[in-house]
Amino acid sequence: MYFFYNYHYHLKDKIMNKCRISLFGIILLFVSCTTKIEENIGQTVITKWQGNKQSAISITYDDGIINQFTVARPIMNKFGLPGTFFIITGKVTGSGKGKFIGRPEEDIIKESVLVKTNSDNFFERASLIGFTGTSEALEYHSEAGSLFESGNITEAYELIDKVYLKLRSGDLKNTDDVIFHNNPVDTTSWNDLKAYTAEGHEIASHTVTHPRLAVLDEVNLLYELEQSKSDIQKFLGEKYTFSAECPYGTENERVMEYAHKIYPALRNRMPESYLDELNRASKRQPGKSEKEYVQWQRGPLTNVSMEIMKSWVDTCIKYNNIWLVLVFHGIDGIGWEPKTGDELEEYFSYINKKGTHLWIATFADVTKYIRERKNAIISSMVQDNTIVVNISSDLDPEIYDVPVTLKTYVPKAWKSILLNQKFKQENELKLKIQKDELGSYVLYSALPNEGELILKEK
Numbered sequence: 036m037y038f039f040y041n042y043h044y045h046l047k048d049k050i051m052n053k054c055r056i057s058l059f060g061i062i063l064l065f066v067s068c069t070t071k072i073e074e075n076i077g078q079t080v081i082t083k084w085q086g087n088k089q090s091a092i093s094i095t096y097d098d099g100i101i102n103q104f105t106v107a108r109p110i111m112n113k114f115g116l117p118g119t120f121f122i123i124t125g126k127v128t129g130s131g132k133g134k135f136i137g138r139p140e141e142d143i144i145k146e147s148v149l150v151k152t153n154s155d156n157f158f159e160r161a162s163l164i165g166f167t168g169t170s171e172a173l174e175y176h177s178e179a180g181s182l183f184e185s186g187n188i189t190e191a192y193e194l195i196d197k198v199y200l201k202l203r204s205g206d207l208k209n210t211d212d213v214i215f216h217n218n219p220v221d222t223t224s225w226n227d228l229k230a231y232t233a234e235g236h237e238i239a240s241h242t243v244t245h246p247r248l249a250v251l252d253e254v255n256l257l258y259e260l261e262q263s264k265s266d267i268q269k270f271l272g273e274k275y276t277f278s279a280e281c282p283y284g285t286e287n288e289r290v291m292e293y294a295h296k297i298y299p300a301l302r303n304r305m306p307e308s309y310l311d312e313l314n315r316a317s318k319r320q321p322g323k324s325e326k327e328y329v330q331w332q333r334g335p336l337t338n339v340s341m342e343i344m345k346s347w348v349d350t351c352i353k354y355n356n357i358w359l360v361l362v363f364h365g366i367d368g369i370g371w372e373p374k375t376g377d378e379l380e381e382y383f384s385y386i387n388k389k390g391t392h393l394w395i396a397t398f399a400d401v402t403k404y405i406r407e408r409k410n411a412i413i414s415s416m417v418q419d420n421t422i423v424v425n426i427s428s429d430l431d432p433e434i435y436d437v438p439v440t441l442k443t444y445v446p447k448a449w450k451s452i453l454l455n456q457k458f459k460q461e462n463e464l465k466l467k468i469q470k471d472e473l474g475s476y477v478l479y480s481a482l483p484n485e486g487e488l489i490l491k492e493k
């Protein structure tokens with residue numbers, strides 16, 4: 036970010052040369068001193084967080100579990116807190132379903148008799164196995180993915196060989212194991228989801244079927260990412276195709292490369308060098324980070340105490356660079372590691388009470404704000420009794436539409452200040468004058484590239 040400001044109080048330089056110990060001189064010295072304090076008049080920055088808050092919190096949910104919408108959402112609505120729901124689109128009626136794309140199934144199975152699993156056929160076999168029709172096969176797909184991602188490649192190949200042997204012998208079964216992300220009661224419809232977006236919530240992608248993307252071949256990997264995006268676009272609109280979370284919190288390089296080309300923001304990982312990311316497993320302390328922003332992900336699992344959960348919020352308030360991203364799964368007995376509705380009631384009430392310090396916003400809105408701030412070029416000009424501010428940005432205004440908060444220093448002598456935006460002449464806004472160690476300032480919101488912002492003394 037840059038700012039330029041033209042300073043029109045040149046008088047003081049001339050004064051310094053002429054200064055003598057005389058009454059006139061003393062008066063001039065006084066003028067000089069007071070103007071010196073005000074050297075930053077017109078200086079304008081975008082505050083770190085919207086509303087000049089101390090930190091940001093995004094409340095996110097994974098897997099589209101029904102109780103997230105019927106239990107957690109109403110509590111959030113009561114406190115006016117927006118959430119981000121990463122949904123598995125294949126579970127929603129009307130969407131593209133999960134499927135294997137590739138050679139005929141029987142060819143792949145036949146080949147597995149003759150050719151052991153290797154780097155050439157592993158992705159194809161691991162992609163197919165999840166769609167062979169039993170919950171046991173699905174579990175094996177997930178297990179192979181877990182082995183592969185933790186670097187146990189040989190074990191992953193051996194597991195696939197074992198599973199294909201079972202498949203060929205008809206030994207794969209439907210087990211009674213609960214698949215947490217895929218409850219039969221998750222019957223939320225696109226109409227429901229549309230209504231939730233109208234309440235201010237973000238609906239975002241968590242793929243079509245929640246696979247281990249790292250072990251899918253290219254065509255199946257792309258289907259999971261692209262079909263999910265196109266259904267969200269079709270039923271909810273372009274706005275909700277901004278964020279995604281690839282299942283199991285993967286940070287697999289190959290997956291990240293594909294996913295970043297399709298979604299502008301991933302909760303898994305972001306490309307920005309100024310953003311430190313402490314994922315859910317990280318033991319690092321966010322306050323120790325030297326980066327400008329820290330995305331601090333925490334998972335309130337079943338056994339995480341209320342005290343710990345509240346301490347995350349308190350930590351945010353202690354520093355000013357933390358973006359706390361909460362990751363919820365199950366609620367009231369349905370879904371992985373569930374919390375109860377009562378716990379959410381207490382926790383969201385706590386967050387709400389600390390609202391004067393916190394900006395609670397969706398994952399997309401916080402991402403957009405940070406990028407808008409880092410991309411903006413700000414200029415300001417001081418003329419007589421006005422300060423003219425301009426912000427420009429090369430980000431797409433159709434996507435980057437979150438208002439940024441500007442902070443401009445104003446002369447102490449100004450007692451009442453009006454903001455006039457040229458593009459909305461009729462809209463003159465009286466601003467509250469505030470003070471910090473650098474002087475008097477005003478806060479106001481604006482979007483880049485929308486024309487001059489004129490602050491004037493009334």
Ligand SMILES: [Zn+2]
Nearest residue numbers: 097098282283
């Ligand atoms: Zn998930």
